[in-house]
Structures are given as structure tokens and as C-alpha cells.
Amino acid sequence: xxxxxxxAVLFCIVVFLVGCSDGRKGPNxxxxxxxxxxFNVVVSEVENLQFQVNSKAYxxxxxxxxxxxxxxxxxxxxxxxxxGTPLEAEAKKLADxxxxxxxxxxxxxxxxxxxxxxxxxxxxxxxxxxxxK
Numbered sequence: 726x727x728x729x730x731x732x733a734v735l736f737c738i739v740v741f742l743v744g745c746s747d748g749r750k751g752p753n754x755x756x757x758x759x760x761x762x763x764f765n766v767v768v769s770e771v772e773n774l775q776f777q778v779n780s781k782a783y784x785x786x787x788x789x790x791x792x793x794x795x796x797x798x799x800x801x802x803x804x805x806x807x808x809g810t811p812l813e814a815e816a817k818k819l820a821d822x823x824x825x826x827x828x829x830x831x832x833x834x835x836x837x838x839x840x841x842x843x844x845x846x847x848x849x850x851x852x853x854x855x856x857x858k
Contacts, residue, residue: 755769757797757800758800759804760801760804760806760807761857763797763800763801763804764801764853766793766797766800767794767798767801767819767850768850768854770797771843771847771850773791774794774826774847775843775844777789778836778839778840779840779843783836784836785833785835785836788827788830790823790830794823795820795823798816799820801816802816802817802820811856812853812856812857815852815853815856816853818849819846819849819850819853822845822846822849823846826839826842826843826846829842
């Protein structure tokens with residue numbers, strides 16, 4: 726009986742860890758190699774940026790842009806389903822806005838300017854959400 730129970734528990738653990746489907750391809754994916762996954766990571770990273778720079782504890786000392794944001798923007802912009810579409814131009818605007826934020830931070834332009842630029846980036850993502858299908 727104990728052997729059977731151990732095998733059942735082991736089986737459940739393996740199924741839980743492996744999963745039952747290829748979740749990296751759907752609209753909820755976070756795999757940056759896919760269209761939806763790359764965009765979802767962009768959305769998540771921009772939300773993280775908003776949370777970070779709007780925190781009372783943020784005083785502008787640390788770079789507000791995470792490496793994952795730039796990588797996700799690039800992955801989305803170069804995705805075969807995005808290349809040559811209006812979304813590519815919109816993603817380029819995100820990449821440009823990322824550089825604006827880094828430039829403000831490096832010049833010690835102030836937390837308010839960083840927050841305003843991050844808000845513009847969030848607004849750009851919101852516009853893009855309507856375009857992503």
C-alpha cells in the first residue's frame with residue numbers, strides 16, 4: 726500500500742511540474758519567443774516600472790529600467806508577427822521611451838520627470854493593448 730501511495734504522489738508531482746499543455750503559446754504566455762508572451766512580459770515589466778517609480782521609497786538613485794523590459798520590447802518588436810505591422814512602430818516608441826527614462830535617470834533629472842516619462846510609457850502600452858489580438 727505504501728508503494729502505491731508513493732507512486733501516486735510522485736505521479737501527481739510530476740504532472741504538476743510538467744503540466745498538461747504547452748502553455749507558452751497561448752494569450753496568457755510569458756514566453757518572449759511568442760507574440761503574446763513577449764507583449765505580456767512588456768506589460769508586466771511596465772507595470773513593475775510604475776510600481777517602482779511611484780513608490781514613496783523611490784528617490785531616483787537606482788535605475789528604474791530593468792533589463793527584462795528592454796529585452797521584452799526587442800523580442801516583441803522583432804517577432805515575425807509584428808515585423809512590418811503598425812505594432813512594430815508602436816513597439817519602437819516604447820523602446821524610445823525606455824531610452825528617455827534612462828537618459829533622465831542618468832542626468833539626475835529628478836523623480837518627477839522619471840514618473841512622468843514612466844506614465845507616458847504606461848499610456849503607450851495601453852494604446853498597444855487595443856492593437857494586440
